[in-house]
Amino acid sequence: MAKREPNGRLRTLLTDARWSGQDFARAVNGVAAEHGLTLRYDRTSVSHWLSGTRPSAHVVALAAEALSRRTGRRISPADTGLARTVPSGIPDTTGGATGGATGGDAPAAPAEGPFGEVPVYSRDWRPDGEPPAGPPVRRAAPGGRLGHHHVAAAEALLPVFRDADMTYGSGRIRPALTAYLTTTVVPWLSADAPPAVRHRLLAAAARLAYTAGFLCFDGNEQGLAQAYYRAALRLGREAGDPRCHAPALRAMSVQAHHLGHRKQAWELAEAAARHAPRLPPVQAAFVTGQLAVAEAACGDRRAALTQLGRAERLLERATGRCVPIGDYHRAAYHHQQSEVLAALGDTAGAVAALSASLRHRPPAERRARAVTSARLAELQLDRGHLERACATWHELLDTVGPLESARVTDAARRLRVRLRAAGGNHAARALLTRLAPA
Template sequence: MTFGSGQVRPALTAYLSTTIAPWLRAEAPPAVRHRLLGSAARLAYTAGFLCFDGNEQGRAQAYYRGALRLGREAGDPGCYAPVLRAMSVQAHHLGHHGQAWELARAAAREAPRLPAVQAAFVTGQLAVAEAARGDRRAALAHLAGAERLLDRASGRGAPIGDYHRAAFHHQQSEALAALGDVTGAVSALLSSLRHRPAAEHRARAVTTARLAELQLDQGHLERACATWHELLDLAAPLESARVGDALRRLRGNRSARALLVRVAGPVP
């Protein structure tokens, strides 16, 4: 997923249908069955995310639902709570803020049973969902809670859906932007980029695109143009529909169009 969904998605979905699905239908001792359910849930979650990144929203939802069912059958909140969080992210991305909040609440209810890093992840998404509904107090309280949980984490990444300081600041930015604090959202994105591991090319591109959008919203055209150039450099090797969508949004931004018109005009 470092460079986007690309060709990874069809390979993984084929593996799930041709290998994992028959194994799930086979007889197995309870301990083996439990491990298989957990592994299958994680793979289905990954397939769902790859479809989400590829803008195949219906397929993403189907894989997420499959992962949720497998995780619940395994009785492992470490499998199904991150899936609920991912479904909340998808709903938020599509503008379904009520559904995003319900899914985020369902994930956050499992926080006491999760390792600190996973608990932080689901708590941060609840903050984003609450901000989108206009609940400033709850959003800021859960952001603070997510940060405290992350500080307590051992440093080990989540088994599915990695979470670290860069991811926290990205959630913080989304929440602040939804609450109307664009300046704070830009500051949080800059922090996210500073903490983002160098190997996470797709995530860095998505974050950079969001930063350019917010800078344009602020009217900081020169900064936005510099950020846009960074995005174009990052986007070249990627196969991610979400990054492609971000580039199209930037091209269609009113402030960006006005700048391009001025640049194309006669030189005084």
């Protein structure tokens, strides 16, 4: 038996991250939870890894992501020293030693999504790189060629899923949409179809995959969200339609920004904005506003304000007509304006922008109103306005109604932590009591 070599690369990375073994294990478990995996690694597991034991490949990807987030730089699975090196043509039969997972068994690898991607979020992917190939082409079931009426059915369902998500949150809608993609749309993509039908189908599938990605993002299933976004990008590119693939790049930028990957968020936003001249004004504003947010997060004040002004002018040129994906209106603009101002240190301006966003937000967009209100309360707390923040949350609870949105649930959790630190404040106690069942 070959002697295991200590993993010096991983030890160096943990030193750079200022993490103990327990800290690292907890972070890996947390990233796994975003992808629907339950891992229970601990400091003993990390000790085994440092001594040379290597976990299964998907766990290595999760570890690389956790270290990337902590250190703020791109760390690949190979950089961790945990990735296996298997000679070409020889299958890996080790079974993936876990070094301390529950019960001593390797955790189940995440299942593939309907478009073939393994749903583990990775910051290694670049916007100009080709997304991974989809699953092998399968023959369609007997029943003849696809026609325009098949695609029309898929197009008709898109606004149904989108509107239900806006009203009730992603949790209630996502299972139905992902099941429809898996059982209906994916088989259609491998069916015979005339060129015009094929082109229309690719665009419809791209928009549905984009919507599924957003539902997963709202549900804090980040690996699945990225997988669907990448599928939407690939399908939109195959259709040759920037109205499909530019919003997908923009969505991936939003996700990267949300996860703290500022440079990658900028790269993706800039790639999306390059398509702006070929987009309807409302979609051009949609992608340009996100570029402003990404510029601000990277500290470029001048570029951020320039792009924000450009987004506003594009929005003013847009007609009132909705687009299938990438719809944008005054409330969305003010929300992006708030993110720009907050990143640039203007908290008062950010609060005013979010208040304007709420005034312009249509009542039917309940989930967006909840996310906006929660963010407004966070900024009000940052400014020391505890009573205003509590009033904002009370109004949210009064008007929004029940939602299944992990983003809103996470915001409530963060709020409870901050309110408990407020001690005996009456407003804080009252809101904590109301939030207790949440």
